[in-house]
Amino acid sequence: MDFPSARLNAGLGMVADTYMATVVYTMGGWRRLQVVLATLLVVFGTNIFASASLGGDLGSVHRDSIHVNVIPQTTNAERYTIYEMRISTGTHVREFISPSGVVFGVAWQGPFVPELQQFLGAYYYREYSVAIQSQKSNPFSRKPVHLRLADLAFENGGRVGAFYGRAYIPQAIPPAVAIAEIH
């Protein structure tokens, strides 16, 4: 299946979404900051929202948190740091960042899968999307997703309104960290 080019450009749509949200609703401070950023994006024709989260650095975590309008809670584990956000859909998202400053995993649990274009970043989102769209065996099955790509693992399970899943870069997981810790 071809990858629809419109989806690759969806970052601009995201900016439009943001702009429209401001028209319809009153803004909090974070929202206002987001709008300023969005406006800058329109002005300069770039889209930092699409820059990496998975595989990115701490700055990308902050950009994620701006995008979802939530201040993350930080937990320092022995071998990594967790940034947790409860986004407005009610879904909890946790980003795992290694001591070397790389986001090696993202986990979620809640009513809706988080916006993957944002949390996977452009590169891994493209990999994921191509892979999931090529799953043709049963176009409308409700089997959980388990993608094992060269540099990305992606899992999603559950049912409508109650999903859980994670994405991680196997090569970026710090030594002595088990996959089961990405939750």
Place this chain on the structure above:
Amino acid sequence: MRAFCTFLITAGSLFLAGCGSTSATPPVSLTPPMPQILNAGETLNITAAVTNDPSKKGVSWSLSPSTGTLANETSTSVIYQAPDTVTGNFTVTVTAAAAADSSKTAPLVITVLAPGQGNLHPVSVENGPVAGELYLNFPLTSVLVCEHGTSICQVIGGILVDTGSSGLRILKSALNINLPPLTQSGGTVNNCISFVGQQFQWGEVAPADVYLAGESAIGISVQIIADPVGFTIPANCTNGGADADTQLVFPANGILGIGTEPTDCTFAGVNPCDPSSGSNPSLPYFVCFDGQGCAPTLLPQAQQVTNPIAAFAHDNNGSILEFPAVGTALPTVNGTLTFGINTQLNNALSNATVFAIGDDFFTTIFEGQPLTKSFIDSGSNELVFPNLTGIPGCSDGHSYCPASPIVLTAGNQGAQGVGTGSVTFQVDNFETEVAGNPEDAAFEYIAAGAEERTPCQNGQGDCMFDWGLPFFFGRKVFTSIDTEIVANQPKTPWWAY
């Protein structure tokens, strides 16, 4: 003429006058104006009024299909007489046509109930609405959907009966009545549903009147599944997945979501989409403007895409879905959807075991492992469980293909210890069964999950046992609705069987 009008209304919204009538008022109107429900042997008086009828010619009457009779026909009234003997619920339409202009008509839809079947609705596992497209284990039904407050209705077949989601969703391509969307600030209200495989369905939120057996859900919002024309679907809805907006991807005409929630934005009794929640606007509701795009929006619970059962006046606390045992394969299996739990003689819980749902799931113990995100779902067409016993997989990489049939046992555990019980099930070779029964739609012994995955730890990994449609074969499965009450039973939601 009607189709022509519908097109104009859909495309432009302001061109009603272009339908060929100089008046927005239909020239023929009936009393009663909305669909009626009768029991066997009952009669209904219907009267007609014709506007712009100076010579008082009135109307002529017709009945389609001709089940029951029309009596005492006059130019302004008629009596519909339901048959004395009715073995299954059916629907007829009485139509009045203006004598002066037979193109001016008004319909009245009448549902006639068989004795004791006012809360029973037929469901069949069959090939479905797409010719040549065999989709296994899709439980399908028909729904009567009407333009709100009118008797302008359509019976839509090929609708998936889904205890795993909430709300009625209809492909726009299958719809020939006009259901205008809700609007906010001049934009249309749209809804997004996503499934575990990252398929999504997008479409307008439109009020409609939904009739099932003798039950009615008046003015509930349904989702009209279609790609938008004037804007693109927001990225957090598509999320990289597949658009299930056509029968090519979704081989049915819609979904009758009769799951554990009253709307598609109610989660454990909390409704974050309702303005009173204080939540920020987010999925699954958007307000969209042509040429601009969409913004997430809040929507009062009463306007959200609603589980029709929760909106019934009676029998609104849940449902029972049951099918006879199938065995290996059958071309068609007829089952029953019963509305309400412990509200009538025919929907008693009796000796079924209640399994409480905590955090949207219950636990299935399989091969000694607690699978903490397990559930029952008629919209899943196989049992899906992790391959903890080393069953050979099929070439599709998902389904199970053992050399000979395997019999397994798993234990279900409700939340907080409410409900325990073991289930024995059989797994046959998916490929040989499907290939050996090419005309069949119902298969009891098919299952998936064969691929190597990660173990269930910390609520991630292989944590789900999906008791899909094969579980319903030979069982009565009760699905209660969150926030509703079943007398003398644990707090909803729960499953029971």
